[in-house]
Every structure is written in C-alpha cells, then in structure tokens.
Amino acid sequence: MGFKSVLCVTGADHSDRDVRIAAGLCAEVGAHLSVLIMSPPPLVMSPPPLADGILEWPVQRAQAIARLDKRFRQTERFSQDMARLEKRYSEIQKLLRAMSLCHDVDTDYCDPASVGDVVRQRALYADLTIVGPALLNDDGLGPPVVNGSLFDTGKPVLVVPKGAEATLSPRRVLVGWDSRAEASRAVREALDVLSGAEEVCVALVDPKANYNGNSAEPGADIAAYLTRHGARVSVDRLLSAGKPVATVLAQHAIDTSADMIVMGAYGSRRLRERLFGGVTRWIVGKLPLPLFLAR
Known part of the structure; x- marks a missing residue:
C-alpha cells in the first residue's frame, strides 16, 4: 500500500x-x-474585576468601556486573521x-x-x-x-527537520528496533519505503534474547519479516557503553550514511507537550534527517 x-x-x-x-x-x-x-x-484573559461589592457609577462606566474596547480589539484581530x-x-x-x-x-x-x-x-x-x-x-x-x-x-x-533532504524513496534507511508495538507499527507503515530502499539497516541497542521480544538472535525476526517484503536488510547490534540510546542511534545513522530513520514514537501525555519524548525528540533536534514515526 x-x-x-x-x-x-x-x-x-x-x-x-x-x-x-x-x-x-x-x-x-x-x-x-x-x-x-x-x-x-x-488566548485572551478576561480582566479582573476592578472592585468588590456594589460598584459606583464611575467604576461601572470604566468597566463597560473596557469591555467595549476589548470587543473592538477582538473583532479587529479576527478581521486581520x-x-x-x-x-x-x-x-x-x-x-x-x-x-x-x-x-x-x-x-x-x-x-x-x-x-x-x-x-x-x-x-x-x-x-x-x-x-x-x-x-x-x-x-x-x-x-x-x-x-x-x-x-x-x-x-x-x-x-522533516531544517536542513534535511526529504524523500519517500531513500537509498539507505535506519530502522530503530526494540521489539515494541510502536516500532512494529512504524515498520508496517513504512513498508513501501523500506522495500524500495537499496539498504535497510535494523539497529538494536543493547539487545537481549528473550521469549517476549527478541529471538535467540536479536533482530533476526524483524529482518526475516522485512526480507519477505522485498527489503534488503542488515542487522546491527549496538552497545551503548553507557551512552543514551538516542546518541547511539544518531551516530549509527551518520556512520551508515542513512537518508531516513524509521522508528516508533514514544511519550506520555506529559512528554507530548515537548513534541516527542526521549529518543525521538533528541534525534529530531540533532540530526538533519527525515524521521518516519508511528505510534
């Protein structure tokens, strides 16, 4: 599709x-x-009341003028917008x-x-x-x-960050993979892009074999899935050596001359206020590469 x-x-x-x-x-x-x-x-905040209790006529008049002035400015702003x-x-x-x-x-x-x-x-x-x-x-x-x-x-x-060359037909794509549902959805949504690329590098940072996500050979399952869809896949298992995952992925994107990064978007409601949480926001801020995200 x-x-x-x-x-x-x-x-x-x-x-x-x-x-x-x-x-x-x-x-x-x-x-x-x-x-x-x-x-x-x-957003226009209503002005606080000028006084409490029963207002004297001059105060009432001042408030009425203030309301009319506010209405006029809102109408003028609306017309300009x-x-x-x-x-x-x-x-x-x-x-x-x-x-x-x-x-x-x-x-x-x-x-x-x-x-x-x-x-x-x-x-x-x-x-x-x-x-x-x-x-x-x-x-x-x-x-x-x-x-x-x-x-x-x-x-x-x-x-598409500033300085990035946008294309939906990239030659080299880096897939940030961690066996989470968000990463799986990103890969599924980007299948056309991935199958048309000359090279797809699946990168895993500090992967561990387990029954719930990775097989005995981390990255083998997602590589097989992409290969069935016609993608030319390699798998790189990266060690963080104490560095943030974002730093490791960003450096690997540079090392592999990637034209695009595909990954899942993560972030709680609170983090969404900063656009993206964790890895995704860091990469957007540091790399001039298009970032294909799915949640």
Whole structure:
C-alpha cells in the first residue's frame, strides 16, 4: 500500500517551505496533497474585576468601556486573521496549481485548545502527515498538530527537520528496533519505503534474547519479516557503553550514511507537550534527517 493521500498543516504566518516539501514528496509518489492552513486566535484573559461589592457609577462606566474596547480589539484581530488566512489560501493555491499537483487547500480558525482535534479529524483520512521545519519550530502550533496527527490517530508522520533532504524513496534507511508495538507499527507503515530502499539497516541497542521480544538472535525476526517484503536488510547490534540510546542511534545513522530513520514514537501525555519524548525528540533536534514515526 503506497501513500495516496498526504496531509500538510501550516500556519498562516509560515513561509512556503513546508508546503513545498510536502508537494515535492507528493509529486515523487503521485499522491494527493491536502493542505490545512491554521491560525488559532490568541488566548485572551478576561480582566479582573476592578472592585468588590456594589460598584459606583464611575467604576461601572470604566468597566463597560473596557469591555467595549476589548470587543473592538477582538473583532479587529479576527478581521486581520481572516484576511491573512485568505491571503495564504490564495498564495498556496497558486503555488500548487503551478506545480500541476492534485491537491485541496482549506483553512481553519479555531480555539487553540481545539487545534489537536481539528488536525486529528483531517489526519484520519490521510496516509501520512508531513511535519516540516516551520511547523516543527512553532512552539504554539507544532505540539498540538503532532499530538493530533500522530498520537491520536495511529497514522504515521514524517518529520522533516531544517536542513534535511526529504524523500519517500531513500537509498539507505535506519530502522530503530526494540521489539515494541510502536516500532512494529512504524515498520508496517513504512513498508513501501523500506522495500524500495537499496539498504535497510535494523539497529538494536543493547539487545537481549528473550521469549517476549527478541529471538535467540536479536533482530533476526524483524529482518526475516522485512526480507519477505522485498527489503534488503542488515542487522546491527549496538552497545551503548553507557551512552543514551538516542546518541547511539544518531551516530549509527551518520556512520551508515542513512537518508531516513524509521522508528516508533514514544511519550506520555506529559512528554507530548515537548513534541516527542526521549529518543525521538533528541534525534529530531540533532540530526538533519527525515524521521518516519508511528505510534
């Protein structure tokens, strides 16, 4: 099963970079691109009451003026946000039409707390969501988009950090394997990518043979599975020597000249606020390599 429908979420104030990355990937595999432009309104706190008890007329008047002023500023901000969304919509439509790409573009202006749910509804009907460098570095929009598209749908996400060359046809792929369900799902979702690669390196850090995950030869089972799907697989069992798993995987990706890393996404609700927990976040921050994740 290939990627036939790809979702790209971008902010109204972002550049074209994320959309261009997603468009290039769709052109590469002949997929439909859905672009969602979002502009969450800022959270506005209500001013505290000016006094307790029965208010004197001057105080009541001051509060009424403050409420009217607040309403005016909200209306003015809403109009500006709508104009910016409309402008970005037209720009992206023009960009994608020039690329002769099958696409659709939509906008959404929702409460910040609802961003994740809005994205989740869109990601449910996509094979893959692209998280580009602009979205990745947007502390306000990035985390809820990742939560909605990755953690709440079971669908994969391709993270493209700044400086990474994005492709869905990588020559060399590093698979971070630990026999967990998340890693298995990532491999399953990336099968087309893995079977088309020239070389797939399955990397295990400090593996141990056990009845519950690895066979007597750690990595042999997943290698056999991938080989049946046409992948050309090698298995590397790595020793951490006290180093963090993320450090070991990142260095091995460099040593093997990997073009992409495929791995499971982990993280509790608390860690999700930082985009990813542990290994995944570290790799995103340190390596200019596309990271294919599934939860």
